[in-house]
Amino acid sequence: MTSSTLSPTKCRHCGTPLTKVFADLGATPVSNDYLSAAMRNGAEPYYPLRALVCDSCRLVQLEDFRRADDLFREDYAYFSSISSSWLAHASRYADAMTARFNLSPGSTVVEVASNDGYLLQYFKAKSIGVLGVEPCRSVADYAIKEKAIPTRIEFFGVDTARKLVAEGFAADLTAANNVLAHVPDINDFVSGFREILKPEGVSTFEFPHLLNQIRENQFDTIYHEHFSYLSLLAADRFFTANGLRVFDVEAIPTHGGSLRLFVCREAASHPRTGRVEAMLATERAAGLDADAVYLSFSEKVKETKRALLELLISLKRQGKTIVGYGAPAKGNTLLNYCGIGADFLEFTVDRSPQKQGMYLPGTRLAIKAPEAIDALKPDYVLILPWNIKDEIMEQMKHIRDWGGRFIVPIPKATIL
Incomplete structure:
Protein backbone atom coordinates (compact mmCIF):
# COMPACT_ATOMS: atom_id res chain seq x y z
CA MET A 1 0.00 0.00 0.00
CA THR A 2 1.41 3.41 -0.92
CA SER A 3 1.35 6.38 1.41
CA SER A 4 -1.20 8.13 -0.79
CA THR A 5 -3.78 5.44 -0.02
CA LEU A 6 -3.35 5.50 3.76
CA SER A 7 -6.32 6.82 5.70
CA PRO A 8 -5.61 10.18 7.37
CA THR A 9 -5.32 10.44 11.12
CA LYS A 10 -8.60 11.47 12.75
CA CYS A 11 -9.07 14.21 15.34
CA ARG A 12 -8.83 12.85 18.87
CA HIS A 13 -11.84 14.94 19.89
CA CYS A 14 -14.33 15.13 17.02
CA GLY A 15 -13.14 12.43 14.61
CA THR A 16 -12.65 14.73 11.62
CA PRO A 17 -9.88 13.52 9.24
CA LEU A 18 -6.71 15.58 9.75
CA THR A 19 -5.14 16.89 6.56
CA LYS A 20 -3.46 20.22 7.45
CA VAL A 21 0.07 20.30 8.88
CA PHE A 22 0.83 22.79 11.64
CA ALA A 23 4.51 21.85 12.11
CA ASP A 24 6.70 18.98 10.90
CA LEU A 25 9.83 18.54 13.00
CA GLY A 26 11.02 15.38 11.29
CA ALA A 27 11.70 12.32 13.42
CA THR A 28 13.02 12.52 16.97
CA PRO A 29 13.41 10.30 20.02
CA VAL A 30 10.90 10.67 22.84
CA SER A 31 11.93 13.81 24.72
CA ASN A 32 11.82 12.38 28.23
CA ASP A 33 13.58 9.11 27.36
CA TYR A 34 16.89 10.00 29.00
CA LEU A 35 19.71 7.52 28.53
CA SER A 36 21.80 5.91 31.21
CA ALA A 37 25.53 5.44 30.70
CA ALA A 38 24.87 1.80 29.82
CA MET A 39 22.30 2.80 27.18
CA ARG A 40 24.13 5.65 25.47
CA ASN A 41 25.94 3.40 22.97
CA GLY A 42 22.84 1.43 22.02
CA ALA A 43 20.09 1.94 19.48
CA GLU A 44 17.42 4.57 20.10
CA PRO A 45 13.93 4.62 18.54
CA TYR A 46 12.88 7.72 16.59
CA TYR A 47 9.28 8.64 15.81
CA PRO A 48 7.75 11.20 13.44
CA LEU A 49 7.03 14.49 15.20
CA ARG A 50 4.31 16.16 13.17
CA ALA A 51 1.48 18.35 14.48
CA LEU A 52 -1.78 18.66 12.56
CA VAL A 53 -4.78 20.97 13.00
CA CYS A 54 -8.41 19.89 12.87
CA ASP A 55 -10.53 21.77 10.31
CA SER A 56 -13.62 21.33 12.48
CA CYS A 57 -12.79 21.90 16.17
CA ARG A 58 -9.35 23.55 15.68
CA LEU A 59 -7.55 21.21 18.05
CA VAL A 60 -3.84 21.02 17.17
CA GLN A 61 -2.53 17.53 17.82
CA LEU A 62 0.12 14.93 17.08
CA GLU A 63 -0.29 11.70 15.26
CA ASP A 64 -0.23 8.83 17.75
CA PHE A 65 2.88 6.64 17.68
CA ARG A 66 3.31 5.83 21.37
CA ARG A 67 0.76 4.99 24.05
CA ALA A 68 0.46 7.20 27.13
CA ASP A 69 1.60 4.39 29.41
CA ASP A 70 4.77 4.06 27.30
CA LEU A 71 5.51 7.77 27.68
CA PHE A 72 4.62 8.29 31.35
CA ARG A 73 6.33 5.35 32.95
CA GLU A 74 7.31 4.46 36.50
CA ASP A 75 10.74 6.04 35.98
CA TYR A 76 9.43 9.41 34.75
CA ALA A 77 12.14 11.94 35.58
CA TYR A 78 10.30 15.27 35.73
CA PHE A 79 9.88 16.52 39.32
CA LEU A 295 -0.33 26.86 7.81
CA SER A 296 2.18 29.74 8.08
CA PHE A 297 3.71 28.51 11.34
CA SER A 298 6.08 26.01 9.70
CA GLU A 299 8.11 28.74 8.02
CA LYS A 300 8.46 30.61 11.31
CA VAL A 301 9.82 27.41 12.86
CA LYS A 302 12.43 27.05 10.13
CA GLU A 303 13.56 30.66 10.50
CA THR A 304 13.90 30.27 14.28
CA LYS A 305 16.13 27.25 13.66
CA ARG A 306 18.25 29.12 11.12
CA ALA A 307 18.75 32.10 13.45
CA LEU A 308 19.89 29.88 16.35
CA LEU A 309 22.30 27.91 14.19
CA GLU A 310 23.76 31.08 12.67
CA LEU A 311 24.48 32.43 16.15
CA LEU A 312 26.02 29.20 17.46
CA ILE A 313 28.14 28.68 14.34
CA SER A 314 29.45 32.23 14.59
CA LEU A 315 30.38 31.78 18.25
CA LYS A 316 32.10 28.44 17.70
CA ARG A 317 34.13 29.89 14.81
CA GLN A 318 35.34 32.49 17.30
CA GLY A 319 36.52 29.68 19.56
CA LYS A 320 33.88 30.21 22.23
CA THR A 321 32.79 27.49 24.65
CA ILE A 322 29.06 26.91 25.10
CA VAL A 323 27.14 24.70 27.53
CA GLY A 324 23.46 24.10 28.04
CA TYR A 325 21.40 24.79 31.13
CA GLY A 326 18.52 22.42 31.78
CA ALA A 327 17.38 19.09 30.42
CA PRO A 328 13.69 19.77 29.75
CA ALA A 329 11.62 17.94 27.17
CA LYS A 330 11.33 21.16 25.15
CA GLY A 331 15.10 21.42 25.06
CA ASN A 332 15.39 17.99 23.49
CA THR A 333 12.96 18.97 20.75
CA LEU A 334 15.00 22.10 20.10
CA LEU A 335 18.38 20.34 20.04
CA ASN A 336 17.27 17.39 17.92
CA TYR A 337 15.33 19.46 15.37
CA CYS A 338 18.16 21.98 15.02
CA GLY A 339 20.90 19.31 14.96
CA ILE A 340 22.74 20.78 17.97
CA GLY A 341 24.92 18.24 19.71
CA ALA A 342 28.47 17.90 21.01
CA ASP A 343 29.72 19.92 18.04
CA PHE A 344 28.18 22.99 19.70
CA LEU A 345 27.64 22.21 23.40
CA GLU A 346 30.14 20.71 25.84
CA PHE A 347 27.34 19.34 28.05
CA THR A 348 24.19 20.49 29.77
CA VAL A 349 23.36 20.78 33.47
CA ASP A 350 20.20 20.29 35.48
CA ARG A 351 19.26 20.76 39.13
CA SER A 352 17.28 17.50 39.20
CA PRO A 353 19.32 14.69 40.80
CA GLN A 354 17.18 12.23 38.84
CA LYS A 355 18.60 13.57 35.56
CA GLN A 356 22.21 14.12 36.59
CA GLY A 357 24.50 11.40 35.25
CA MET A 358 22.07 10.64 32.41
CA TYR A 359 22.34 11.62 28.73
CA LEU A 360 19.95 13.55 26.53
CA PRO A 361 17.98 11.49 24.00
CA GLY A 362 19.21 11.88 20.46
CA THR A 363 22.14 14.23 21.05
CA ARG A 364 23.66 12.02 23.82
CA LEU A 365 24.89 15.12 25.64
CA ALA A 366 25.88 14.49 29.25
CA ILE A 367 23.66 15.95 31.98
CA LYS A 368 25.74 17.24 34.87
CA ALA A 369 25.13 19.12 38.08
CA PRO A 370 25.15 22.95 37.77
CA GLU A 371 28.53 23.08 39.51
CA ALA A 372 30.07 21.78 36.26
CA ILE A 373 29.55 25.24 34.79
CA ASP A 374 31.66 26.76 37.55
CA ALA A 375 34.45 24.28 36.83
CA LEU A 376 34.51 24.90 33.06
CA LYS A 377 33.72 28.63 33.06
CA PRO A 378 32.19 28.64 29.58
CA ASP A 379 31.74 31.78 27.52
CA TYR A 380 28.03 31.16 26.97
CA VAL A 381 25.20 29.27 28.62
CA LEU A 382 22.29 28.25 26.37
CA ILE A 383 19.10 28.29 28.48
CA LEU A 384 16.93 25.41 27.29
CA PRO A 385 13.96 25.94 29.70
CA TRP A 386 13.59 29.52 28.43
CA ASN A 387 10.21 29.81 30.22
CA ILE A 388 12.11 30.14 33.53
CA LYS A 389 15.04 32.11 32.16
CA ASP A 390 14.75 34.81 34.83
CA GLU A 391 15.00 32.22 37.60
CA ILE A 392 18.02 30.58 35.92
CA MET A 393 19.80 33.85 35.21
CA GLU A 394 19.42 34.83 38.87
CA GLN A 395 20.75 31.44 40.04
CA MET A 396 23.70 31.61 37.64
CA LYS A 397 24.39 35.37 37.63
CA HIS A 398 27.93 34.71 38.86
CA ILE A 399 28.96 33.54 35.37
CA ARG A 400 29.23 37.23 34.52
CA ASP A 401 32.20 37.38 36.93
CA TRP A 402 34.31 35.61 34.29
CA GLY A 403 32.59 37.31 31.34
CA GLY A 404 30.03 34.58 30.71
CA ARG A 405 26.75 35.42 29.00
CA PHE A 406 23.40 33.74 28.44
CA ILE A 407 21.71 32.70 25.20
CA VAL A 408 17.93 32.37 25.00
CA PRO A 409 16.81 30.45 21.87
CA ILE A 410 13.08 31.34 21.76
CA PRO A 411 11.39 33.34 20.20
CA LYS A 412 14.65 34.24 18.44
CA ALA A 413 18.20 33.44 19.46
CA THR A 414 19.34 36.30 21.69
CA ILE A 415 22.43 36.95 23.81
CA LEU A 416 21.65 38.43 27.23
Whole structure:
Protein backbone atom coordinates (compact mmCIF):
# COMPACT_ATOMS: atom_id res chain seq x y z
CA MET A 1 0.00 0.00 0.00
CA THR A 2 1.41 3.41 -0.92
CA SER A 3 1.35 6.38 1.41
CA SER A 4 -1.20 8.13 -0.79
CA THR A 5 -3.78 5.44 -0.02
CA LEU A 6 -3.35 5.50 3.76
CA SER A 7 -6.32 6.82 5.70
CA PRO A 8 -5.61 10.18 7.37
CA THR A 9 -5.32 10.44 11.12
CA LYS A 10 -8.60 11.47 12.75
CA CYS A 11 -9.07 14.21 15.34
CA ARG A 12 -8.83 12.85 18.87
CA HIS A 13 -11.84 14.94 19.89
CA CYS A 14 -14.33 15.13 17.02
CA GLY A 15 -13.14 12.43 14.61
CA THR A 16 -12.65 14.73 11.62
CA PRO A 17 -9.88 13.52 9.24
CA LEU A 18 -6.71 15.58 9.75
CA THR A 19 -5.14 16.89 6.56
CA LYS A 20 -3.46 20.22 7.45
CA VAL A 21 0.07 20.30 8.88
CA PHE A 22 0.83 22.79 11.64
CA ALA A 23 4.51 21.85 12.11
CA ASP A 24 6.70 18.98 10.90
CA LEU A 25 9.83 18.54 13.00
CA GLY A 26 11.02 15.38 11.29
CA ALA A 27 11.70 12.32 13.42
CA THR A 28 13.02 12.52 16.97
CA PRO A 29 13.41 10.30 20.02
CA VAL A 30 10.90 10.67 22.84
CA SER A 31 11.93 13.81 24.72
CA ASN A 32 11.82 12.38 28.23
CA ASP A 33 13.58 9.11 27.36
CA TYR A 34 16.89 10.00 29.00
CA LEU A 35 19.71 7.52 28.53
CA SER A 36 21.80 5.91 31.21
CA ALA A 37 25.53 5.44 30.70
CA ALA A 38 24.87 1.80 29.82
CA MET A 39 22.30 2.80 27.18
CA ARG A 40 24.13 5.65 25.47
CA ASN A 41 25.94 3.40 22.97
CA GLY A 42 22.84 1.43 22.02
CA ALA A 43 20.09 1.94 19.48
CA GLU A 44 17.42 4.57 20.10
CA PRO A 45 13.93 4.62 18.54
CA TYR A 46 12.88 7.72 16.59
CA TYR A 47 9.28 8.64 15.81
CA PRO A 48 7.75 11.20 13.44
CA LEU A 49 7.03 14.49 15.20
CA ARG A 50 4.31 16.16 13.17
CA ALA A 51 1.48 18.35 14.48
CA LEU A 52 -1.78 18.66 12.56
CA VAL A 53 -4.78 20.97 13.00
CA CYS A 54 -8.41 19.89 12.87
CA ASP A 55 -10.53 21.77 10.31
CA SER A 56 -13.62 21.33 12.48
CA CYS A 57 -12.79 21.90 16.17
CA ARG A 58 -9.35 23.55 15.68
CA LEU A 59 -7.55 21.21 18.05
CA VAL A 60 -3.84 21.02 17.17
CA GLN A 61 -2.53 17.53 17.82
CA LEU A 62 0.12 14.93 17.08
CA GLU A 63 -0.29 11.70 15.26
CA ASP A 64 -0.23 8.83 17.75
CA PHE A 65 2.88 6.64 17.68
CA ARG A 66 3.31 5.83 21.37
CA ARG A 67 0.76 4.99 24.05
CA ALA A 68 0.46 7.20 27.13
CA ASP A 69 1.60 4.39 29.41
CA ASP A 70 4.77 4.06 27.30
CA LEU A 71 5.51 7.77 27.68
CA PHE A 72 4.62 8.29 31.35
CA ARG A 73 6.33 5.35 32.95
CA GLU A 74 7.31 4.46 36.50
CA ASP A 75 10.74 6.04 35.98
CA TYR A 76 9.43 9.41 34.75
CA ALA A 77 12.14 11.94 35.58
CA TYR A 78 10.30 15.27 35.73
CA PHE A 79 9.88 16.52 39.32
CA SER A 80 7.87 19.75 39.50
CA SER A 81 9.36 20.88 42.82
CA ILE A 82 12.77 21.47 41.19
CA SER A 83 11.62 24.92 40.03
CA SER A 84 11.33 27.53 42.80
CA SER A 85 9.28 29.82 40.55
CA TRP A 86 6.81 27.00 39.87
CA LEU A 87 6.47 26.35 43.60
CA ALA A 88 5.74 30.04 44.14
CA HIS A 89 3.08 29.84 41.42
CA ALA A 90 1.52 26.81 43.12
CA SER A 91 1.46 28.55 46.50
CA ARG A 92 -0.28 31.61 45.03
CA TYR A 93 -2.82 29.36 43.33
CA ALA A 94 -3.67 27.58 46.58
CA ASP A 95 -4.21 30.92 48.32
CA ALA A 96 -6.35 32.32 45.49
CA MET A 97 -8.55 29.25 45.07
CA THR A 98 -9.07 28.83 48.80
CA ALA A 99 -10.29 32.42 49.04
CA ARG A 100 -12.37 32.47 45.86
CA PHE A 101 -14.23 29.21 46.48
CA ASN A 102 -14.34 29.34 50.29
CA LEU A 103 -12.44 26.11 50.78
CA SER A 104 -12.18 24.81 54.33
CA PRO A 105 -10.99 21.71 56.23
CA GLY A 106 -14.24 20.04 55.16
CA SER A 107 -13.45 20.57 51.46
CA THR A 108 -11.78 18.13 49.08
CA VAL A 109 -9.16 19.15 46.50
CA VAL A 110 -8.09 16.58 43.91
CA GLU A 111 -5.16 17.22 41.61
CA VAL A 112 -4.81 15.18 38.44
CA ALA A 113 -1.18 14.72 37.36
CA SER A 114 -0.16 15.68 40.87
CA ASN A 115 3.51 14.85 40.27
CA ASP A 116 5.61 15.10 43.44
CA GLY A 117 3.03 16.92 45.56
CA TYR A 118 4.31 20.36 44.57
CA LEU A 119 0.76 21.88 44.64
CA LEU A 120 -1.26 19.80 47.08
CA GLN A 121 1.25 20.46 49.85
CA TYR A 122 -0.06 24.02 50.05
CA PHE A 123 -3.68 22.94 50.44
CA LYS A 124 -2.62 20.30 52.98
CA ALA A 125 -0.91 23.04 54.99
CA LYS A 126 -4.34 24.73 55.24
CA SER A 127 -5.83 21.47 56.64
CA ILE A 128 -7.90 21.02 53.46
CA GLY A 129 -8.49 17.43 52.35
CA VAL A 130 -6.33 16.48 49.36
CA LEU A 131 -5.83 13.60 46.96
CA GLY A 132 -3.38 13.28 44.11
CA VAL A 133 -3.85 11.19 40.99
CA GLU A 134 -0.55 10.49 39.23
CA PRO A 135 0.34 7.67 36.80
CA CYS A 136 4.12 7.83 37.27
CA ARG A 137 5.35 5.92 40.29
CA SER A 138 8.66 7.77 40.61
CA VAL A 139 7.08 11.14 41.37
CA ALA A 140 4.00 9.72 43.13
CA ASP A 141 6.17 7.78 45.58
CA TYR A 142 8.04 10.97 46.39
CA ALA A 143 4.75 12.77 47.12
CA ILE A 144 3.60 9.93 49.36
CA LYS A 145 6.84 9.33 51.24
CA GLU A 146 8.39 12.80 51.43
CA LYS A 147 5.33 15.05 51.60
CA ALA A 148 2.64 12.73 53.01
CA ILE A 149 0.31 13.53 50.10
CA PRO A 150 -2.18 10.67 49.56
CA THR A 151 -1.80 9.71 45.90
CA ARG A 152 -3.39 7.16 43.59
CA ILE A 153 -0.94 5.82 41.03
CA GLU A 154 -3.12 5.53 37.93
CA PHE A 155 -4.31 7.34 34.81
CA PHE A 156 -7.38 9.54 35.13
CA GLY A 157 -10.63 9.20 33.19
CA VAL A 158 -14.28 8.36 33.68
CA ASP A 159 -13.69 4.99 35.33
CA THR A 160 -11.11 6.36 37.79
CA ALA A 161 -13.33 9.32 38.63
CA ARG A 162 -16.36 7.14 39.37
CA LYS A 163 -14.25 4.90 41.56
CA LEU A 164 -12.92 7.84 43.56
CA VAL A 165 -16.39 9.31 44.05
CA ALA A 166 -17.59 5.93 45.34
CA GLU A 167 -14.71 6.05 47.84
CA GLY A 168 -15.74 9.49 49.11
CA PHE A 169 -13.51 11.77 47.02
CA ALA A 170 -16.10 13.89 45.22
CA ALA A 171 -14.28 17.19 44.70
CA ASP A 172 -15.00 20.79 45.56
CA LEU A 173 -11.98 21.73 43.47
CA THR A 174 -9.86 19.82 40.99
CA ALA A 175 -6.63 21.09 39.52
CA ALA A 176 -5.07 19.90 36.27
CA ASN A 177 -1.93 21.88 35.51
CA ASN A 178 -0.19 21.26 32.21
CA VAL A 179 -1.77 17.85 31.73
CA LEU A 180 -4.52 18.44 29.12
CA ALA A 181 -1.86 18.32 26.44
CA HIS A 182 -0.61 14.95 27.70
CA VAL A 183 -3.76 12.86 27.26
CA PRO A 184 -4.49 10.86 24.08
CA ASP A 185 -8.20 10.30 24.84
CA ILE A 186 -9.18 13.87 25.60
CA ASN A 187 -12.92 13.11 25.74
CA ASP A 188 -12.60 10.41 28.40
CA PHE A 189 -10.18 12.56 30.37
CA VAL A 190 -12.32 15.70 30.57
CA SER A 191 -15.46 13.60 31.18
CA GLY A 192 -13.73 12.30 34.28
CA PHE A 193 -13.93 15.79 35.77
CA ARG A 194 -17.67 15.89 35.11
CA GLU A 195 -17.92 12.69 37.14
CA ILE A 196 -15.69 13.67 40.06
CA LEU A 197 -16.99 17.19 40.67
CA LYS A 198 -19.62 17.94 43.25
CA PRO A 199 -22.69 19.67 41.71
CA GLU A 200 -21.18 23.13 42.35
CA GLY A 201 -17.55 22.00 42.21
CA VAL A 202 -14.94 23.72 40.05
CA SER A 203 -12.14 22.33 37.89
CA THR A 204 -9.22 24.49 36.84
CA PHE A 205 -7.01 23.65 33.89
CA GLU A 206 -3.74 25.38 33.05
CA PHE A 207 -2.01 24.90 29.71
CA PRO A 208 0.34 26.80 27.39
CA HIS A 209 -1.78 29.01 25.16
CA LEU A 210 -1.54 28.06 21.50
CA LEU A 211 -1.82 31.72 20.51
CA ASN A 212 1.38 32.53 22.41
CA GLN A 213 3.09 29.43 21.04
CA ILE A 214 2.43 30.73 17.53
CA ARG A 215 3.29 34.37 18.21
CA GLU A 216 6.50 33.55 20.09
CA ASN A 217 7.69 30.70 17.83
CA GLN A 218 7.54 28.22 20.71
CA PHE A 219 7.84 25.16 18.48
CA ASP A 220 9.97 23.34 21.03
CA THR A 221 6.86 22.73 23.14
CA ILE A 222 5.96 20.15 20.47
CA TYR A 223 7.10 16.72 21.60
CA HIS A 224 5.67 13.22 21.78
CA GLU A 225 4.43 13.51 25.35
CA HIS A 226 2.26 16.46 24.25
CA PHE A 227 -0.60 14.96 22.27
CA SER A 228 -2.48 18.28 21.93
CA TYR A 229 -1.81 22.06 21.70
CA LEU A 230 -4.64 24.13 23.02
CA SER A 231 -6.62 27.27 22.38
CA LEU A 232 -9.73 28.38 24.24
CA LEU A 233 -11.68 27.91 21.01
CA ALA A 234 -10.83 24.20 20.92
CA ALA A 235 -11.14 23.69 24.69
CA ASP A 236 -14.54 25.37 24.90
CA ARG A 237 -15.78 22.97 22.24
CA PHE A 238 -14.54 19.76 23.81
CA PHE A 239 -15.63 20.71 27.33
CA THR A 240 -19.12 21.54 26.06
CA ALA A 241 -19.31 18.28 24.15
CA ASN A 242 -18.53 16.39 27.36
CA GLY A 243 -21.09 18.00 29.66
CA LEU A 244 -18.90 20.72 31.12
CA ARG A 245 -18.88 24.50 30.86
CA VAL A 246 -16.03 27.03 30.81
CA PHE A 247 -17.20 29.92 33.01
CA ASP A 248 -14.01 31.95 33.44
CA VAL A 249 -10.50 32.29 32.04
CA GLU A 250 -7.30 33.97 33.14
CA ALA A 251 -4.17 34.66 31.14
CA ILE A 252 -1.13 33.75 33.25
CA PRO A 253 2.61 34.09 32.51
CA THR A 254 3.76 30.50 33.14
CA HIS A 255 5.36 28.41 30.38
CA GLY A 256 5.74 31.34 28.03
CA GLY A 257 2.10 32.41 28.37
CA SER A 258 -0.70 30.11 29.53
CA LEU A 259 -4.43 30.07 30.11
CA ARG A 260 -6.16 29.01 33.30
CA LEU A 261 -9.71 27.84 32.61
CA PHE A 262 -12.40 27.57 35.27
CA VAL A 263 -14.81 24.77 34.40
CA CYS A 264 -17.95 23.41 36.05
CA ARG A 265 -20.74 20.98 35.36
CA GLU A 266 -23.20 22.14 32.73
CA ALA A 267 -25.99 22.69 35.29
CA ALA A 268 -23.85 24.43 37.93
CA SER A 269 -24.72 28.00 38.89
CA HIS A 270 -21.36 29.65 38.14
CA PRO A 271 -22.06 32.53 35.69
CA ARG A 272 -19.92 32.85 32.58
CA THR A 273 -17.72 35.93 32.86
CA GLY A 274 -17.03 38.42 30.13
CA ARG A 275 -13.40 37.30 30.09
CA VAL A 276 -14.38 34.09 28.29
CA GLU A 277 -16.02 35.89 25.36
CA ALA A 278 -13.20 38.43 25.28
CA MET A 279 -10.56 35.70 24.98
CA LEU A 280 -12.57 33.88 22.31
CA ALA A 281 -12.80 37.16 20.38
CA THR A 282 -9.03 37.67 20.74
CA GLU A 283 -8.35 34.22 19.32
CA ARG A 284 -10.74 34.70 16.42
CA ALA A 285 -9.19 38.09 15.63
CA ALA A 286 -5.76 36.39 15.58
CA GLY A 287 -7.05 33.89 13.01
CA LEU A 288 -7.30 30.77 15.19
CA ASP A 289 -10.66 29.86 13.65
CA ALA A 290 -9.25 29.86 10.11
CA ASP A 291 -6.46 28.03 8.28
CA ALA A 292 -3.87 30.65 7.39
CA VAL A 293 -2.25 31.20 10.81
CA TYR A 294 -1.72 27.47 11.27
CA LEU A 295 -0.33 26.86 7.81
CA SER A 296 2.18 29.74 8.08
CA PHE A 297 3.71 28.51 11.34
CA SER A 298 6.08 26.01 9.70
CA GLU A 299 8.11 28.74 8.02
CA LYS A 300 8.46 30.61 11.31
CA VAL A 301 9.82 27.41 12.86
CA LYS A 302 12.43 27.05 10.13
CA GLU A 303 13.56 30.66 10.50
CA THR A 304 13.90 30.27 14.28
CA LYS A 305 16.13 27.25 13.66
CA ARG A 306 18.25 29.12 11.12
CA ALA A 307 18.75 32.10 13.45
CA LEU A 308 19.89 29.88 16.35
CA LEU A 309 22.30 27.91 14.19
CA GLU A 310 23.76 31.08 12.67
CA LEU A 311 24.48 32.43 16.15
CA LEU A 312 26.02 29.20 17.46
CA ILE A 313 28.14 28.68 14.34
CA SER A 314 29.45 32.23 14.59
CA LEU A 315 30.38 31.78 18.25
CA LYS A 316 32.10 28.44 17.70
CA ARG A 317 34.13 29.89 14.81
CA GLN A 318 35.34 32.49 17.30
CA GLY A 319 36.52 29.68 19.56
CA LYS A 320 33.88 30.21 22.23
CA THR A 321 32.79 27.49 24.65
CA ILE A 322 29.06 26.91 25.10
CA VAL A 323 27.14 24.70 27.53
CA GLY A 324 23.46 24.10 28.04
CA TYR A 325 21.40 24.79 31.13
CA GLY A 326 18.52 22.42 31.78
CA ALA A 327 17.38 19.09 30.42
CA PRO A 328 13.69 19.77 29.75
CA ALA A 329 11.62 17.94 27.17
CA LYS A 330 11.33 21.16 25.15
CA GLY A 331 15.10 21.42 25.06
CA ASN A 332 15.39 17.99 23.49
CA THR A 333 12.96 18.97 20.75
CA LEU A 334 15.00 22.10 20.10
CA LEU A 335 18.38 20.34 20.04
CA ASN A 336 17.27 17.39 17.92
CA TYR A 337 15.33 19.46 15.37
CA CYS A 338 18.16 21.98 15.02
CA GLY A 339 20.90 19.31 14.96
CA ILE A 340 22.74 20.78 17.97
CA GLY A 341 24.92 18.24 19.71
CA ALA A 342 28.47 17.90 21.01
CA ASP A 343 29.72 19.92 18.04
CA PHE A 344 28.18 22.99 19.70
CA LEU A 345 27.64 22.21 23.40
CA GLU A 346 30.14 20.71 25.84
CA PHE A 347 27.34 19.34 28.05
CA THR A 348 24.19 20.49 29.77
CA VAL A 349 23.36 20.78 33.47
CA ASP A 350 20.20 20.29 35.48
CA ARG A 351 19.26 20.76 39.13
CA SER A 352 17.28 17.50 39.20
CA PRO A 353 19.32 14.69 40.80
CA GLN A 354 17.18 12.23 38.84
CA LYS A 355 18.60 13.57 35.56
CA GLN A 356 22.21 14.12 36.59
CA GLY A 357 24.50 11.40 35.25
CA MET A 358 22.07 10.64 32.41
CA TYR A 359 22.34 11.62 28.73
CA LEU A 360 19.95 13.55 26.53
CA PRO A 361 17.98 11.49 24.00
CA GLY A 362 19.21 11.88 20.46
CA THR A 363 22.14 14.23 21.05
CA ARG A 364 23.66 12.02 23.82
CA LEU A 365 24.89 15.12 25.64
CA ALA A 366 25.88 14.49 29.25
CA ILE A 367 23.66 15.95 31.98
CA LYS A 368 25.74 17.24 34.87
CA ALA A 369 25.13 19.12 38.08
CA PRO A 370 25.15 22.95 37.77
CA GLU A 371 28.53 23.08 39.51
CA ALA A 372 30.07 21.78 36.26
CA ILE A 373 29.55 25.24 34.79
CA ASP A 374 31.66 26.76 37.55
CA ALA A 375 34.45 24.28 36.83
CA LEU A 376 34.51 24.90 33.06
CA LYS A 377 33.72 28.63 33.06
CA PRO A 378 32.19 28.64 29.58
CA ASP A 379 31.74 31.78 27.52
CA TYR A 380 28.03 31.16 26.97
CA VAL A 381 25.20 29.27 28.62
CA LEU A 382 22.29 28.25 26.37
CA ILE A 383 19.10 28.29 28.48
CA LEU A 384 16.93 25.41 27.29
CA PRO A 385 13.96 25.94 29.70
CA TRP A 386 13.59 29.52 28.43
CA ASN A 387 10.21 29.81 30.22
CA ILE A 388 12.11 30.14 33.53
CA LYS A 389 15.04 32.11 32.16
CA ASP A 390 14.75 34.81 34.83
CA GLU A 391 15.00 32.22 37.60
CA ILE A 392 18.02 30.58 35.92
CA MET A 393 19.80 33.85 35.21
CA GLU A 394 19.42 34.83 38.87
CA GLN A 395 20.75 31.44 40.04
CA MET A 396 23.70 31.61 37.64
CA LYS A 397 24.39 35.37 37.63
CA HIS A 398 27.93 34.71 38.86
CA ILE A 399 28.96 33.54 35.37
CA ARG A 400 29.23 37.23 34.52
CA ASP A 401 32.20 37.38 36.93
CA TRP A 402 34.31 35.61 34.29
CA GLY A 403 32.59 37.31 31.34
CA GLY A 404 30.03 34.58 30.71
CA ARG A 405 26.75 35.42 29.00
CA PHE A 406 23.40 33.74 28.44
CA ILE A 407 21.71 32.70 25.20
CA VAL A 408 17.93 32.37 25.00
CA PRO A 409 16.81 30.45 21.87
CA ILE A 410 13.08 31.34 21.76
CA PRO A 411 11.39 33.34 20.20
CA LYS A 412 14.65 34.24 18.44
CA ALA A 413 18.20 33.44 19.46
CA THR A 414 19.34 36.30 21.69
CA ILE A 415 22.43 36.95 23.81
CA LEU A 416 21.65 38.43 27.23
